[in-house]
Amino acid sequence: xxxxxxxxxxxxxxxxxxxxxxxxxxxxxxxxVVIADEAAAETLLAAAKRDAAAALVVEPYLVEVDAAGAPxxxxxxxxxxxxxRAFHADVPTRHP
Amino acid sequence: MxxxxxxxxxxxxxxxxxFRDQVSRRLAGELAEDEFKPLRLLNGxxxxxxxxMLRVAIPYGVLSARQLRALAHVARRYDRxxxxxxxxxxxxxxxxxxxxxxxxxxxxxxxxxHGIQTSGNTIRNVTTDELAGVAPDEIEDPRPWxxxxxxxxxxxxxxxxLPRKFKIAVTGSPHDRAAVRVHDIGLRMHRNPAGEVGFExxxxxxxxxxxxxxxxxxxxxxxxxxxxYLEAVLRTYNLAGRRDNIYKARIKILVHDIGxxxxxxxxxxxxxxxxxxALVVADADIARLAAAFAxxxxxxxxxxxxxxxxARLTDAAFGxxxxxxxxxxxxxxxxxxxxxxxxxxxxxxxxxADQMDAVADLAERYGFGEIRVSHEQNLVLPDVALDDLPALxxxxxxxxxxxxxxxxxxxxxxxxxxxxxxxxxxRSIPVAQHLTRRFEDIxxxxxxxKLHINISGCINACGHHHVGHIxxxxxxxxGAEHYQITLGGRADEHAALGKLLGPAVPYDGxxxxxxxxxxxxxxxxxxxxxxxxxxxxxxxxxxxxxVYVAA
Ligand code: SF4
Numbered sequence: 001x002x003x004x005x006x007x008x009x010x011x012x013x014x015x016x017x018x019x020x021x022x023x024x025x026x027x028x029x030x031x032x033v034v035i036a037d038e039a040a041a042e043t044l045l046a047a048a049k050r051d052a053a054a055a056l057v058v059e060p061y062l063v064e065v066d067a068a069g070a071p072x073x074x075x076x077x078x079x080x081x082x083x084x085r086a087f088h089a090d091v092p093t094r095h096p
Numbered sequence: 097m098x099x100x101x102x103x104x105x106x107x108x109x110x111x112x113x114x115f116r117d118q119v120s121r122r123l124a125g126e127l128a129e130d131e132f133k134p135l136r137l138l139n140g141x142x143x144x145x146x147x148x149m150l151r152v153a154i155p156y157g158v159l160s161a162r163q164l165r166a167l168a169h170v171a172r173r174y175d176r177x178x179x180x181x182x183x184x185x186x187x188x189x190x191x192x193x194x195x196x197x198x199x200x201x202x203x204x205x206x207x208x209x210h211g212i213q214t215s216g217n218t219i220r221n222v223t224t225d226e227l228a229g230v231a232p233d234e235i236e237d238p239r240p241w242x243x244x245x246x247x248x249x250x251x252x253x254x255x256x257x258l259p260r261k262f263k264i265a266v267t268g269s270p271h272d273r274a275a276v277r278v279h280d281i282g283l284r285m286h287r288n289p290a291g292e293v294g295f296e297x298x299x300x301x302x303x304x305x306x307x308x309x310x311x312x313x314x315x316x317x318x319x320x321x322x323x324x325y326l327e328a329v330l331r332t333y334n335l336a337g338r339r340d341n342i343y344k345a346r347i348k349i350l351v352h353d354i355g356x357x358x359x360x361x362x363x364x365x366x367x368x369x370x371x372x373x374a375l376v377v378a379d380a381d382i383a384r385l386a387a388a389f390a391x392x393x394x395x396x397x398x399x400x401x402x403x404x405x406x407a408r409l410t411d412a413a414f415g416x417x418x419x420x421x422x423x424x425x426x427x428x429x430x431x432x433x434x435x436x437x438x439x440x441x442x443x444x445x446x447x448x449a450d451q452m453d454a455v456a457d458l459a460e461r462y463g464f465g466e467i468r469v470s471h472e473q474n475l476v477l478p479d480v481a482l483d484d485l486p487a488l489x490x491x492x493x494x495x496x497x498x499x500x501x502x503x504x505x506x507x508x509x510x511x512x513x514x515x516x517x518x519x520x521x522x523r524s525i526p527v528a529q530h531l532t533r534r535f536e537d538i539x540x541x542x543x544x545x546k547l548h549i550n551i552s553g554c555i556n557a558c559g560h561h562h563v564g565h566i567x568x569x570x571x572x573x574x575g576a577e578h579y580q581i582t583l584g585g586r587a588d589e590h591a592a593l594g595k596l597l598g599p600a601v602p603y604d605g606x607x608x609x610x611x612x613x614x615x616x617x618x619x620x621x622x623x624x625x626x627x628x629x630x631x632x633x634x635x636x637x638x639x640x641x642x643v644y645v646a647a
Contacts, residue, residue, distance in 0.1 A: 012123060013193035014147035055125035058143060074577065075514060079145050083515035084526055087443040090176035 002072065004041045005032035005065055006048040007079065008057035016079045017057060019048050025057060029080040034069055070096065097160055097466060098243045098388040100208040107251075108205045111212065115139050116198035123195060140211020141197050144518045148192040151214040152204060153221040156228070156242035156266075157185030157469040161456040164467050166207040168452035174200040179452070181437060181445040183509060183560055184263070185223050185469045186214060190516050212250065217258045219249035219330070223265045225273040226434075226470035229389060230478045232426045235285050236293050238268035240385040241322065244377065248323050255330050259337035260345035262330070263302075270589065275471060277301050277310045277591035278563055280347045281329060288316045295322060299329060299359060300351030303557035307593050308348045311356035313363060319382070321367075324375040328367035336362070392464040392479050397429020401482035407489075414489055416500040416538060422485065429482050435475040435492060436499040436507065440532045443525045444510040445473030454495050462488045472509055472548075474502065504541045505549060505614065506532040509560060513553025513570060514577075520553035522570025522577035522603070527551055530607045535614075544614055546626040548586070551579075563587035565628045566610060567594045577603040583613070583639055584631040597636060598644050612642040 006019040017025035018032035026032070035041045041062055048060035064072045071077050078084060082093035100108070115135070122132040136142075140151040152167070159167075167187055171179045174196050175189040182188055192200060204210060213220055222245045229237040245264060249255065255262070265279040276282025282298035295317040301310025317325050333347045336354075351359045407414045423432040435455060437445050447455070459467045459477055462484045468476035475497075480488055492498035501507045508531060511517065513524025528551055535541050550564025561567030567582035579601055582594030601609045614627075616638050621630045631639070 009143055009147075012195050014143055016146055052129065055123065058129050073575065075145075075520075078514055078523075082146065084523060085515075085529070087446065087515070087525060088176065088178045088448065090178075 002067065003034040003036045003065055003069075004044070004062045005029070005034055005069075005071075006044045006060055007032070007063050007076070008048060008052065008060035011055055011058050014058075018080075019044065019051075019060075023047065025051070029065075029071065030069060032065075032069070034065060097158060098155075098239075098385065105205075105208065108208065108210050108212070109202075111139070111210065112198060112202045112205050115201060119194060119198050134216075136194075136197075137215040138212065139197075139201060140214035141192070141194070142215065142518075144190065144516050145514075146516065147190065148194055148197060149516070150189045150192045150197060150200060150211055151182075152187050152189070152209055152211050153214050154185050154187060154209070154469050155246050156222055156224040156239060157226055157471070158239065159467045159469065160207075161459045161465040161467065163207045163209055164452050164456040164459070166204055166209065168449040168456070169203060170200050171452065172449035173203075177450075178446050178448045180443070180512060181447065181469050181473045181475070183471050183473060183511070183558060184221060185226075185471055186221055187469070188512070190512070217260050217262075219252065219255055219258075219262045219264065222246055222249070223263070223274055223279075223471060225267050225269055226468040226474075226476045227273060227423060227432055227478065228268060228468075229391070230425050230427075230430075230432050231269050231271075231273075232424050233271055234269045234426065235287060236268045237386070237389055238266040238283075238285060239389045240382055241283070241285075241319075242266055243385050243388070244323065244382065245326070248326070248375075255334065258330070258334055259339045260342070260347075262333075262347065264326075272587075272589040272591075273470075275560070275563065275587035275591070277589075278303055278307075278560070278587060279310065281326065282310045283322075286316075292318070294318050297325065297329070300348040300356070301591075302346055302348040303560055303562050304346070305343055305555050305557075306346075306348065306352075307557070307562040308352060309591050309593065310348075311351060311359075313356055313360035320377045321371055322377055324370040324373065325363070325367055327375055328363045328370055331370075332359070332362045332366050391427070392466075394427045394430060394479070395481070397427075397481060397483070399428040399482075401429070401485070403483045404485050407486040413493075413500070414486060416542060417489055417498055418485065420500045420502045420504065420542070421498070425479070431480050431482055431485065433477045433480050433485070433488060433492075434470065434502045435477065435497040436501055437474050437497070438501060438507045438532065439496050439499050440506060440536045441529050442496075442532070444508050444528050447475070451495055451497060454491075455497070458488065458491055472507065474507070500538060501541055503546050503548070505535045505544050505547045506541055508532065508549045508551060509564065510551040511553050511558035513551070513559075517553060519556060520570065521555070521572050522553050522579065524551040524553040524559055524570065527568060527570075527579065527603070527606055531610060534607050534611055544618060544627070547614070549610065550585075560587065561585075562593045563591065564594060565631070566613060568606065568610075571600050573600060573602075579603070579606045581606075581609060581613070581643070583636060584628055586628055595636060598640055601643070609643045613639050616642040
């Protein structure tokens, strides 16, 4: 089973964020609310776009995730988990 | 070095103040993203995968120690402690916060650097030879001319909304270290039969989706006419370049479509209106700029250093570094030293804040306080006394900046790729890291000899893969990262575009494929041949077999 989540970059610092069930935005993909059906996904995206209009996040969109809640595309996995390796001491990366 | 005058300085500081106001209005919700995005891009601030990215222009790759320390400070204070030097002699910071970007730009403005025209359809940072002013083969120092172009092109009102971005490169040496043939305009200084120095003007080179080698439209342009002629080229392009299709908007498409002769004629007609006007370069003006790049106060020194001879004989590691990373200087007793930003397993072109600070110190101790950035993503100390080389080598080695691999297989040019870049299709940095580990044995790398590997994470070709001896281009095949391999490209005075070898290979197979290509070269090479020579002589077949049949 796959689902969809809403992601964006946070306006103030560009950090990758995921929309939670409570309507807030979290830094970890595990916090994302996963939507199974299309109609609900459209509602989620519309809510995310309102947050963009309210200057909280930038350019929200929907991302497909697998049954474990991990994004299916490798681009989205890099967004979710950070650069694929810790190139420098400070680089956040937590690829499964 | 050229120092900002009060006009430059005031302008850059005013720009920061404007941007600070724009950012606060954006954060307050008074500006929408589509209103704000063009404003932040005007200041070099992009939004990438994980954060905002700030691209800072390093004019023609020349930095003072003070400016490099300011870059270190930005890396430390506003980023995660490092920066990435690019193939355009710029630096990018990958983890900038929007709210702090005005502060970072203010700190840079204090030392006369900024992100203006590092984005958008403008004339970008002019690039040149990293050995400008010190190379023994140089006809004339291109830096005063680069500075002239910088002043002319910065905020040029007519050229702020070109059909597409525009890149100019200049070389003052016959051996082209600035890749002028793959720029929108390439300028090659040379002497005419009368002995006068002028510019050969090439237009329409470029990489990206449609790679093309530039065509000469003016074999010899007198120096006084440089700006009027550039203005004529830009004006012709601004009017005739396509604006309906972003992929066909670069000047190379115009030149390709109408032909170099027609382009030359159109420019000539435009130039006739301009050439004796306000843009004529006055002798006094260029003399003033040349004075800013006057030779350093070199001391008289012996062309032979006992300290170097002794170190070379007693320490093989020093000898290897001397051979690969130290370059001849036009002044006896001096050398130019390249600092490798390509350590084994490192991300190509990255330097930490601590390294940048240390390099700034070394530039003052072993030089005249100047640092260069090369388009191969390394740093250069241009004026080192030969007697200082052993001590400098020890200092660089301790900093991880003395990998003796300049121009070798592990001196890989790579763009940020999918680990950072929002446009990327595939990763570049980890491929480079795996390759450097595979060719970690430095004796083997020295035996393989000169070999440029270039990696781009997408068709935009920021890693200049078309002109790599071996080029790797990241593509997507059924949702998985693959790499197209091209062979035989080069960026120097014999510029050529690499030819596609065959089907793209998967991420897990690319290092093996490159190794088989290199082994094939080692097997087939004849005396004195470097990799590209062998590729040219034997053609692609043996390499194809090595990659696709043996696999
Ligand atoms: S080549 Fe593509 S992936 Fe690499 S930096 Fe340029 S746009 Fe990004």
